[in-house]
Amino acid sequence: MQRSVSSLSLSPSVKMKLVNAGFQFTADLLHLKPLQLSKEASLTQQEALEVLQTVRREGGGGDEGGGGGGAAAAAASASLTALELLQKEEEMKSIVTFSSQLDAALGGGLPVGKTTEICGAPGVGKTQLCLQLAVDVQVPQCFGGVGGQVVYIDTEGSFLLQRVVDIAAAAVQHCSLLVEDDEQRVAMETFTVETILSNMFLVRCHDYVELLAEVHLLPDFLSEHPRVRLLVIDSVAFPFRQHFDDLSQRTRLLNGLAQQLIAMATGHGIAVAMTNQMTTRLSGGGQSQLVPALGESWGHAPTIRLLLHWAGSRRMAAIFKSPDHRGATVQYQITSEGFRDAGQSEQPPSKRPRTQSVEPAGSQRDASR
């Protein structure tokens, strides 16, 4: 397979000169000396040297058979059959959310290798779900979890250690009650609040440029830490809803960000969870509607979209965009232990009593600590 000159990573002007001089494929360049090349393509010595080095490095050598059309090129556009893709997908595990109804609706939990967006009004539980996922991704594999680490990007300052410790302790408690055999017992030794916190890599970003910088440098971080299985960005909307002079620039930046996140999700096999805010959209007739922020084009970026909303005094989670799952709505609640099914109370006290009377939940919680 011949590799064309335009696919080399050179500057566009150099490529133009090469093509104009008649060099279409890298094979044409292989046997030239720098002086010859610079004369024929009217490049400087330096540029000619660079071209030949690039060709040698990336061209792979046309002598090594047709498949040597650049190892880099081959890796970049490796083709898989649909059957291989299906097998790969079935191997991908999901991250449980500890709410069995939501897990059932999502087909096991938050899927690894895809980007998911969680949107909702303030206070409905988006950060709680993100914190729960950050703890759940670390559940050992013998308990049905993924056993991975997490990178948590916090742009709002809502990552409070007090709460993370609560959720982590509850998860450890939950798993320790399920221990049945030796393998699980051994795994529990490495699943403690301390280790959970040490497997969470926290980044705090104060504005959108820092967020873009962090996402740009993440692929290197992920290569150094192959155990990372989840990336949480809480929230994407907050830094991007500042005043932008040029809204089209915001759209461009968001699209670029989305592309990078999708590339990381598929390339490194991680799940990406992002939080979004809600905004009001006025439609004709004076009606207003709550829609996810950041615009229509951002809506195409995540693979799966979850909408958390209130229905009266109940919290509901709806899947409103997903290629694999039916749009379902389930009820959930936020307890002192984290994100749970509604109506479930494994261990009293629950954080939110269903009747209006105030239970002394606070004092009981303090007593148990």
Place this chain on the structure above:
Amino acid sequence: MDWDQLELNPRIIASVRRVKLKSVREALCVSGPDLQRLTGLSRSDVQQLKTAAAVACRRHPPTPAVLLQGGYSGLRLSVGCPVLDQLLRGGLPAGGVTELSGESGAGKTQLALQLCLSVQYPAQHGGLDSGRSSTQPSTVVWTQVGPVPSPARWSGLRSIPSPPISRSSILYLSFHCYLGQRFLRVLSILALIHGSFLLHSSTARPYHPSHATLRAYHPQASTQDVSECASLSCVSLQDVLSVCLSRRVPLLLARQHVRLVVVDSVAALFRSEFQASDWLERSKQLISFSHTLHTLSLEFNTPVLCINQVTDVFSSDDSLGPVSGAVAPALGLVWANQVMVRLMMRRLQGTVARGDQSSTLRRLEVVFAPHLARDGRDAAVWREGVLGVARSDYNTRTDV
């Protein structure tokens, strides 16, 4: 940031300079192919450029959360009452914006005044150690929009003698005798803008400075300072607050004298400045205002308390929150998205008595917070301040 500070091939830096990319941050906001077209560099060069820019722009690499323990993430400002502190699991968090909303007369300003006191305590008593030695001025930046708290409210709080009534827009409180020249200069400059302000301290008398007074008070005041006052005096309250928040307050915070910022009240500020038809402009200003507050709070690890009013809720299918009552905090969804902790103070039916004092019962509730349960505590406003009441204290109580 200077391009020379990055570790890059000089050739790349030269081409970046040639294209006049203004700053390192710009390089991150332009996509890879666009940069290639602009600078004429190859893809790997552009990749290097972006990586170097990203390394320069990021604050810190991802760190394990376990290292946060015992650090600033757990800093809380006590409210001054153990019952209410238990509700808030320690107090106001130091790294985000807390909102306290409620009807008029609910006790919001009273609670905020109490916070101004507790911030002065040393850390082991729940304060933020902002009252250090008596030679250092310690202040709370209090930006008041609307009527000043009347002396009757003040007189009960410890160690604050009652100030004379005066309509003022900015009130700076200083609890120690010494007021640095610098502070006075800041205050007088702001005074000039508003035409009047109230300075309270145990030694200085309240006064209303004019141009001449400013000059007289600060013979070192340069012509630039005076002209700065003059040029700022004709802009709107909103612009002044943005200037104040973007320049003066960061200076004060950076010197670590100020450990609490209170804005009383946000709603009055935005409702008075904008007509109903200017809602787009109002949203923009609101976002930039709250963003500034949020950035200040995170940068300097200082709690920021914003007091808000309430509006009536007409339709019951408001999916912004659970159906909780006839009123909701003002300023809508735009503001609600910027707030980290939302508290609400309500007046209840019934009174509670203690000794010779009696007070209408209030309730302080957590509407949402990342680390708090949706819970509430009853409270009452006494001469000593806002204190939570335990159930056993009730004389009469009606559940609402």
